[in-house]
Amino acid sequence: MVRILLRFSENIVEQPITAEIILALKVPINIIAAHVNSKGGEVLAEVPDAALEKVVTAYREKGATVSLPKLIEVDSEKCFSCGACVALCPVEAITLADDNSIVFNKEKCIGSTCGACVEACPARAIKSVKQGNSELANDLNPKK
Amino acid sequence: MKKLVESSGVEVAFKEVDVVTTGTFGAMCSSGAIINIGHSDPPIKIEKAWINDVPICHPGAAVDLYIGATATSETQSFEYGGGHVIEDLVSGKEVELRATAYGTDCYPRTRIKTNLTKDDLNQFYLLNFRNCYQRYACAVNSRDETIYTYMGKLLPRFRNATFSGAGELNPLMNDPDYETIGVGTRIFLGGAQGYVIGEGTQHDPQNLNGTLMVRGNAKKMSPEFLHGATFTRYGTTMYVGIGIPIPILNEGLAKKTAIRDEEIFTNIIDYGVPRRDRPKLGKISYKELKSGAITIDGKKVRVSSLSSLKTAKKIAGTLKSWIEEGMFYLTTPVERLPLDSVFKLMRQTEETSFIANVVHAAVTCKENEPIQAIAERIVKQSVNHIVVIDDAGKLSGIVTSWDITRAMAEGRKALADVVTRRVITAKIDEPLETASKRMAQHNISALPVINSERKVLGIVTSEDVAKILGR
Ligand code: SF4
Ligand code: SF4
Numbered sequence: 001m002v003r004i005l006l007r008f009s010e011n012i013v014e015q016p017i018t019a020e021i022i023l024a025l026k027v028p029i030n031i032i033a034a035h036v037n038s039k040g041g042e043v044l045a046e047v048p049d050a051a052l053e054k055v056v057t058a059y060r061e062k063g064a065t066v067s068l069p070k071l072i073e074v075d076s077e078k079c080f081s082c083g084a085c086v087a088l089c090p091v092e093a094i095t096l097a098d099d100n101s102i103v104f105n106k107e108k109c110i111g112s113t114c115g116a117c118v119e120a121c122p123a124r125a126i127k128s129v130k131q132g133n134s135e136l137a138n139d140l141n142p143k144k
Numbered sequence: 145m146k147k148l149v150e151s152s153g154v155e156v157a158f159k160e161v162d163v164v165t166t167g168t169f170g171a172m173c174s175s176g177a178i179i180n181i182g183h184s185d186p187p188i189k190i191e192k193a194w195i196n197d198v199p200i201c202h203p204g205a206a207v208d209l210y211i212g213a214t215a216t217s218e219t220q221s222f223e224y225g226g227g228h229v230i231e232d233l234v235s236g237k238e239v240e241l242r243a244t245a246y247g248t249d250c251y252p253r254t255r256i257k258t259n260l261t262k263d264d265l266n267q268f269y270l271l272n273f274r275n276c277y278q279r280y281a282c283a284v285n286s287r288d289e290t291i292y293t294y295m296g297k298l299l300p301r302f303r304n305a306t307f308s309g310a311g312e313l314n315p316l317m318n319d320p321d322y323e324t325i326g327v328g329t330r331i332f333l334g335g336a337q338g339y340v341i342g343e344g345t346q347h348d349p350q351n352l353n354g355t356l357m358v359r360g361n362a363k364k365m366s367p368e369f370l371h372g373a374t375f376t377r378y379g380t381t382m383y384v385g386i387g388i389p390i391p392i393l394n395e396g397l398a399k400k401t402a403i404r405d406e407e408i409f410t411n412i413i414d415y416g417v418p419r420r421d422r423p424k425l426g427k428i429s430y431k432e433l434k435s436g437a438i439t440i441d442g443k444k445v446r447v448s449s450l451s452s453l454k455t456a457k458k459i460a461g462t463l464k465s466w467i468e469e470g471m472f473y474l475t476t477p478v479e480r481l482p483l484d485s486v487f488k489l490m491r492q493t494e495e496t497s498f499i500a501n502v503v504h505a506a507v508t509c510k511e512n513e514p515i516q517a518i519a520e521r522i523v524k525q526s527v528n529h530i531v532v533i534d535d536a537g538k539l540s541g542i543v544t545s546w547d548i549t550r551a552m553a554e555g556r557k558a559l560a561d562v563v564t565r566r567v568i569t570a571k572i573d574e575p576l577e578t579a580s581k582r583m584a585q586h587n588i589s590a591l592p593v594i595n596s597e598r599k600v601l602g603i604v605t606s607e608d609v610a611k612i613l614g615r
Contacts, residue, residue, distance in 0.1 A: 080169070080371055080383060080452050084296050086436070087304045087448035096436065100454035120297045122171065122373035122383070122450070124223070 001046045003032065004056065005069040005113070008041040012063045018045070021058045027051040033110040044069055044113045070112035070128045074104045078125035085117035085126065145392075146312065149402035158398035163467060163474065166315040167332070167387040167459030170308050170451025171373055173294065174274035174345060175213040175382045177230050177362050180266040181241065183207060184258070189251035193243040194218070195229045195260075206251055210271070213372075213382035225380025228372030230270070233262045234334070235367045268362045270334055270370070274344035276386050278316040278354040279410050280308040282428055282447065284440065287416035292377035296450055298415055302440050305412070305447040310456040311405040311430030315388035316354045318401045324390050325356070326477025332387030332463045333358055335366030337472060340388075340481075348487040356481075358386065369459065383452070387459040389467060389474050405431035412440065418578045420489070497576040497612045499604055503593050506531040506603035511540060515557055519548050529590040531600055532563055538598045542567045542590075569594045572601055580609045 008017070013036060022029055030046040047055045056066045072093075081101045085094050093108035094117060111128070118126045145164045148157040189206040193199070197219045201210040213227040232239055238259045247254040262268050283295035284305045291298050296306045311317070319325050329340040338360020347355045362370075369385030392398050410433075412425040425440060432438050438447050466472035508531045509518050518530055522545045530548075532541035541563035551562045570579045570591040579591055583606055590605040 081454040082170075082383075082452045083449040084306065085448070087306070087446035088297060088299070100452070100457070116297075119376040122296070122375055122381075123371060124374055 001030070002049055002052050003044060003046050003069050003111075004052075005067050005111075006041075006043045006045060006059060007065040007067075008036070008043070009063070009065075010038070010040050013038070013041045015062070017059065017062045017064060018043070020062070021055065025051065025054055025058060027055060029055065033113040035113060042113060044110055071106065072104070072109050072111060072115075072117065073127050073129045074102070075125045075127065078123045079121075080123050080125075082122060084120050084122060088116045088120050090114060090116065145398070146402050146404060149398060154395050154398045154402070157402065158392060158395045161392050161398065163464075164318060164390045164392060164401040165387060165460045165463040165467070166310075166313055166318050166390060167385070167456040167461075167463065168276060168310040168314050168451065169369065169383060169385040169455035169459060170277075170310070171294070171375075171381045172272060172275045172277075172384040173214050173381045175270070175272035175384055176226060177211045177233075178267065178269050178271045179209050179211065179233075181207045181209065181260060181264070182266055184253060184256055186253045187251045188243060188245050188253035188256050189248060190243045191245045193241065195239050195241050196224065196232070198224065198226055198229050200226075200229075214379055216380050222374050222376070222379050225372065225374070227380050227382030230362065230382060231367050231370055231372040233260075233265075233268065234362055234365050234370050236261060262363050265363075270338065270358070270360045270362045270365065270384075272344075272358050272384065274346060274355045275358050275384055276315060276344070276354075276356045276388075277309060278314060278320070278349075278352050279311070279408060279430075281411050281413040282307040282433060282438070283413055283415045284425065284445070285416040286414045286423075291416060292375065293415050294375055294378050294381070295415060296375060296448075302443070302445055305438060305440070305445050306450050307410070307430075307433045307447060308450045309410075309430070310451060310453060311408050311434065312403050313453070313456050313460060315386065315390070316356070317352075317403055317408060319388075319390050319397070320349070320352065320354070320400060322349065322354070322481045322483060323397060324393065324477070325388055326481050327479040328475055328477050329388065330473065330475045331358065331360075331389075332369075332385070332459055332466075332472075333360035333365070334362065334370040334385055335368060336360055336362075336364035340477075343481045343485065346487045347482065347485050349481075349483050349485070351487075353487070354481075356386075369455070385455060385459050387463040389463055389472070391474055405429060405434060412438070418575060419573065498572075499570050499574045499576060499579055499593055500572050502576065502604050502608040502612060503572065503602040504604075504608070506592060506600055508533050508600065509543075509559070510534075511559060513559060515548060515551050515559060515562075518543065518559065519552060522548060529592075529603060529605070531592045531603060532559065533600050537600060539567060539569065539592055539594050539600050541565050542592060567592060570604060571595075576604075576609055576612055579604060580606075580613060583609070 033044040035042045059066050091108050093105045095103050097103050190202050197217045211226045215226040217224040238261050242257050244255045284302050285298035341359050342357040344355025344357045371383040406429050408430045409427045414423045507525045507527045528545045530543050534540050547562040570593045593601045
């Protein structure tokens with residue numbers, strides 16, 4: 001599965017775009033997190049690797065912006081294991097190990113749609129980073 | 145020790161254990177470093193100084209400076225401060241010093257700029273006037289908005305809690321009567337050996353809120369145990385690692401050092417109330433705090449530590465191995481710390497203004513009143529704000545003269561079309577200062593004052609605030 005970040009502008013936010021795409025392409029799309037109001041929306045979704053290109057093209061055709069979500073990285077050099085980030089994480093992506101060091105579960109983290117831990121870290125050890133320069137990232141650049 | 149006392153009793157533990165090592169690693173704002181940078185040619189008597197744009201104190205003669213951990217950068221604001229300067233120096237990094245002076249016959253120079261590392265400094269001593277708090281409060285927030293404090297980010301309506309302190313590992317918790325910790329006690333400080341030089345400011349041993357004043361050679365310290373830090377929208381500070389060996393001189397000390405987290409309690413405090421006496425919501429043990437979740441009003445609240453237990457354990461372990469390897473010798477204090485000092489409140493000779501000092505009756509209306517009637521009331525009473533209340537006198541909205549003007553221009557008849565429902569309010573015992581800040585933040589000019597049942601007690605306007613605070 002690949003995570004993609006979808007942005008819907010004010011004009012299209014009321015349309016059932018995701019439902020239409022699921023029905024048309026018959027691929028499962030899993031919504032991980034969503035912030036939507038009348039002014040627009042941001043949705044983090046998970047799609048099967050094989051269907052990625054199809055799904056991205058479909059969203060673009062319907063006017064949505066598609067990009068790779070920024071994920072969180074913890075700099076283990078800087079982190080001094082205080083734990084300030086732990087209780088703030090809404091999805092329990094950060095937990096404490098028995099030796100009181102923190103364990104970050106990348107799979108669970110909903111990334112830039114949340115970001116709650118970033119500003120809470122007194123050591124500034126948590127950064128919101130763009131996902132690597134993989135082919136995937138290039139593929140997702142809007143083709144003009 | 146703790147396990148040994150539990151399994152074999154105090155007597156056996158006293159015979160078997162010579163020393164218990166303790167440790168703590170947390171944000172300690174009242175910290176800093178004294179440095180002497182040597183004389184320039186021609187010499188300068190520094191009046192103002194900055195290191196990496198962080199303002200530095202110049203409390204003494206020409207080139208003695210004090211880097212306070214909480215001083216913040218003039219260019220990077222809260223992201224970099226005195227704590228970070230100290231960490232950078234300790235790590236061997238080069239820092240930039242800028243200084244200005246008025247110039248005298250003996251110190252003619254008026255400005256200087258130079259780069260320095262710790263090797264260029266004559267003295268570089270950590271000199272912390274309040275460290276090692278015996279225990280600290282557990283912080284929560286009752287407000288409807290997230291607040292940013294020295295206890296970290298506190299989510300609205302008790303959605304998280306934070307605490308600080310090492311609990312059973314804290315040095316002062318293991319020697320609460322200061323039998324072995326006193327002036328001259330050699331300690332682990334920031335990765336090197338340092339000394340207790342007295343009780344810390346606000347030392348309050350009778351209430352289990354003891355503190356220490358410490359000093360140590362920062363040139364020998366390590367950034368692992370001395371870390372600059374930032375609390376978002378609060379400021380900068382420094383995390384300091386302290387470890388203290390406690391020689392088990394008698395059975396009493398064997399018993400005291402066996403203290404467990406479940407025996408150490410602290411208060412849950414509502415930091416949402418901006419007063420000195422913040423409401424206490426209950427007591428909680430360090431055992432519960434360390435478990436990751438506590439219960440407030442029957443609800444589970446996730447709690448996280450701000451100080452590092454992992455590093456605290458490492459400090460206690462490091463100190464233990466230093467002692468075993470003969471690298472660290474215990475000392476007898478040359479003077480006991482006071483056991484009876486109390487932490488007095490500030491004597492305030494100028495009155496502080498609270499909402500209660502300026503609140504006045506609000507002009508109100510009911511939900512079903514016609515716009516016309518409200519407009520008349522605005523004119524007659526010459527006010528800008530009408531507070532909408534229900535039959536029980538509880539707040540249900542607010543309308544301004546502008547809202548009413550617009551409604552009339554647009555020919556609207558119902559109050560419901562123009563009323564603002566999400567009303568920003570004030571509490572009667574709140575300082576005027578915070579209410580004024582809230583008005584500015586939301587760009588509004590009045591706050592209805594309500595009680596805990598949302599009953600309207602009155603209103604304060606920005607004019608009331610301006611009269612008192614002069615802004
Ligand atoms: S960004 Fe949000 S979800 Fe991800 S680790 Fe931080 S708090 Fe958790
Ligand atoms: S808040 Fe920062 S320093 Fe503390 S445990 Fe989390 S990542 Fe590490």
